[in-house]
Amino acid sequence: MEPILNVKNLTMKFGGLTALDSIDISIKQGEIAALIGPNGAGKTTFFNCITSIYEPTEGNIQITPPGQPTESLNGLKPNIVTEKGLARTFQNIRLFHGMTVLENVMIGRHCRLNSGILGAMLQPKSQQREEQKAVDDSYKILEKIGLDQYVNEMAINLPYGAQRRLEIARALATDPFLLLLDEPAAGMNPQETKELDDLIIWLRDNENVSILLIEHDMKLVMSLSDNIHVVDYGKKIAEGTADEIKNNPLVIKAYLGDDAEDA
Amino acid sequence: MRWLNIIIGTAIAGVLAFFAAKEIINDPVYFLELFLGGLTRGSIYALIAVGYTMVYGIIELINFAHGEIYMIGSYTALIVASVLGLYGYNQVVIVILAFVFAIAYSCAYGFTVEKIAYLPLRNAPRLSALISAIGMSLFLQNYVMLAQTPEYLPFPELIPELAIWEPYAHIITAPEMIIIVTTVIVTALLGMLIKFTRMGKAMRASSQDKIMSALVGINVNKVVSTTFIVGSATAAIGGVLIASHVGQINFFIGFLAGIKAFVAAVLGGIGSIPGAVLGSLVLGWTESFFTGYFWSEYEDVCAFTFLVLILIFRPSGILGRKETKKV
Numbered sequence A: 001m002e003p004i005l006n007v008k009n010l011t012m013k014f015g016g017l018t019a020l021d022s023i024d025i026s027i028k029q030g031e032i033a034a035l036i037g038p039n040g041a042g043k044t045t046f047f048n049c050i051t052s053i054y055e056p057t058e059g060n061i062q063i064t065p066p067g068q069p070t071e072s073l074n075g076l077k078p079n080i081v082t083e084k085g086l087a088r089t090f091q092n093i094r095l096f097h098g099m100t101v102l103e104n105v106m107i108g109r110h111c112r113l114n115s116g117i118l119g120a121m122l123q124p125k126s127q128q129r130e131e132q133k134a135v136d137d138s139y140k141i142l143e144k145i146g147l148d149q150y151v152n153e154m155a156i157n158l159p160y161g162a163q164r165r166l167e168i169a170r171a172l173a174t175d176p177f178l179l180l181l182d183e184p185a186a187g188m189n190p191q192e193t194k195e196l197d198d199l200i201i202w203l204r205d206n207e208n209v210s211i212l213l214i215e216h217d218m219k220l221v222m223s224l225s226d227n228i229h230v231v232d233y234g235k236k237i238a239e240g241t242a243d244e245i246k247n248n249p250l251v252i253k254a255y256l257g258d259d260a261e262d263a
Numbered sequence B: 001m002r003w004l005n006i007i008i009g010t011a012i013a014g015v016l017a018f019f020a021a022k023e024i025i026n027d028p029v030y031f032l033e034l035f036l037g038g039l040t041r042g043s044i045y046a047l048i049a050v051g052y053t054m055v056y057g058i059i060e061l062i063n064f065a066h067g068e069i070y071m072i073g074s075y076t077a078l079i080v081a082s083v084l085g086l087y088g089y090n091q092v093v094i095v096i097l098a099f100v101f102a103i104a105y106s107c108a109y110g111f112t113v114e115k116i117a118y119l120p121l122r123n124a125p126r127l128s129a130l131i132s133a134i135g136m137s138l139f140l141q142n143y144v145m146l147a148q149t150p151e152y153l154p155f156p157e158l159i160p161e162l163a164i165w166e167p168y169a170h171i172i173t174a175p176e177m178i179i180i181v182t183t184v185i186v187t188a189l190l191g192m193l194i195k196f197t198r199m200g201k202a203m204r205a206s207s208q209d210k211i212m213s214a215l216v217g218i219n220v221n222k223v224v225s226t227t228f229i230v231g232s233a234t235a236a237i238g239g240v241l242i243a244s245h246v247g248q249i250n251f252f253i254g255f256l257a258g259i260k261a262f263v264a265a266v267l268g269g270i271g272s273i274p275g276a277v278l279g280s281l282v283l284g285w286t287e288s289f290f291t292g293y294f295w296s297e298y299e300d301v302c303a304f305t306f307l308v309l310i311l312i313f314r315p316s317g318i319l320g321r322k323e324t325k326k327v
Helices: A043-050 A078-084 A101-112 A117-122 A125-145 A160-173 A190-206 A218-224 A242-246 A249-256 B002-026 B028-059 B066-086 B091-121 B126-147 B163-168 B174-196 B198-208 B210-215 B220-246 B253-268 B273-293 B296-313
Strands: A005-014 A017-027 A032-036 A058-063 A086-088 A178-182 A210-214 A227-232 A235-240
Touching: A005 A043, A017 A043, A017 A058, A017 A227, A017 A235, A032 A043, A032 A190, A032 A218, A043 A058, A043 A178, A043 A210, A078 A086, A078 A101, A078 B210, A086 A160, A101 A125, A101 A160, A101 B198, A125 A160, A160 A178, A160 A190, A190 A210, A190 A218, A218 A242, A227 A242, A227 A249, A235 A242, A235 A249, B002 B028, B002 B296, B028 B066, B028 B174, B028 B198, B028 B220, B028 B253, B028 B273, B066 B091, B066 B126, B066 B220, B066 B253, B091 B126, B091 B220, B126 B253, B174 B198, B174 B220, B174 B273, B198 B210, B198 B220, B210 B220, B220 B253, B253 B273, B253 B296, B273 B296
Parallel strands: A032 A210, A032 A227, A086 A178, A178 A210
Antiparallel strands: A005 A017, A005 A058, A227 A235
């Protein structure tokens, strides 16, 4: 089967610095994949290239959404990439603070609605129905993620763990087939991390999305991931299951340095 | 410093309150006239100021060409009204068509200015975009001067005095009332657009975080374009109303009106729409009372002195958010 995301030879240079050096990564439908590596390895840059925030220096990014033909993402605008079915979250929380929880999620539904500015002003019946459906859908998503108790709260007033989950809910509202999570467990306590673990598996099993996550919490990565990609200094150094990665000498070297064996 | 501010603020407020009370008792009708005159002025400023503040809220650019958009609105209305007047159309038809064309032309100019002068500089340093805005402003002024005339042109009275209102006209005229009512309606509609519609949500989201907005599927360029179009439309409405009220226009009217509206937007806290309306009213009243009780020739001096004072004592404006940067 075609991989849903197929990245070939992705290179990103910032002036003289090569942040990503010919990276190849492919993700299969229904997979939970992880992208790990030491700080500064280029993980977030990889996400930024995939979602078109950066324009990669070289390389091909292709997607094959389930049941649809293969397309290239090169050169598209970030909002079009989202429309094509890739959604992401950030390391730091980037919610729309001045809006309610429901509005945050509804914003994510926008790209799936049709009527434009004229419709917004004239408010015909079809637009009202669409708007009502957007509210209902958003509410359902919040229910699934377990945030329905906060619907009308301002996003900024939510507890930390709930804000993280709201980011995932907002990403989910765009109807993605692939969810890119950038350090979803950062700053969470063990209880919240456990809930996140359950949520990610639940999403994969029930929402028909595949997941690619960047994470430093190795326990979470090892327990969740079907496939792990390791990058270091912008180069991909390994790929495999949790067990393979744990015992890969290149990975150990990347994390612990050359002298690890002597120590 | 904080205590000093409070003491000075209370002292000024006290003196003003005492003075106002004295004047109200002395001559209540004159006070009311000045009050309503200030309200009319403030309403006009508000129609222009919301455009400044909306654009600033979304792309953090002071759109110096905004005053020129307003000027183009009033020129369009003048041309349409004159032509239709020649053919002897009904007054109501003329007014409606003048507004429609003024809004359409201003929106087209606002949209085009953004595409030509600001969109290519979206990721450039803010100073570059600002210089581009000043350039656009000068270009439009001179373009209208060359295409039309450098002279003042008489502007027809689109909104006539009402005969039945005659006895009260020295307090507030019918056109002035229409200006105030129009401003209330326009700002209310604007508030609803921002608060309840999908585009409004997209605007609020984009003003906070453009990258994140794009990543939830919002077409940020479209949002910016819409903002310019909406701002231009309100400026055009203001342009027609004030030109009809003052009775003459030339290519330079956008400059001072634009600067005043900009002052009003900063007074209220730039980026905030209620702030822009409030700032405009405060500025309108300040000018009206100052010219009414002191020296009318120092009207602009008063406006800008007020701006300097506000910037010293409350740099983020009346309703502006305090900028606290995380270190």
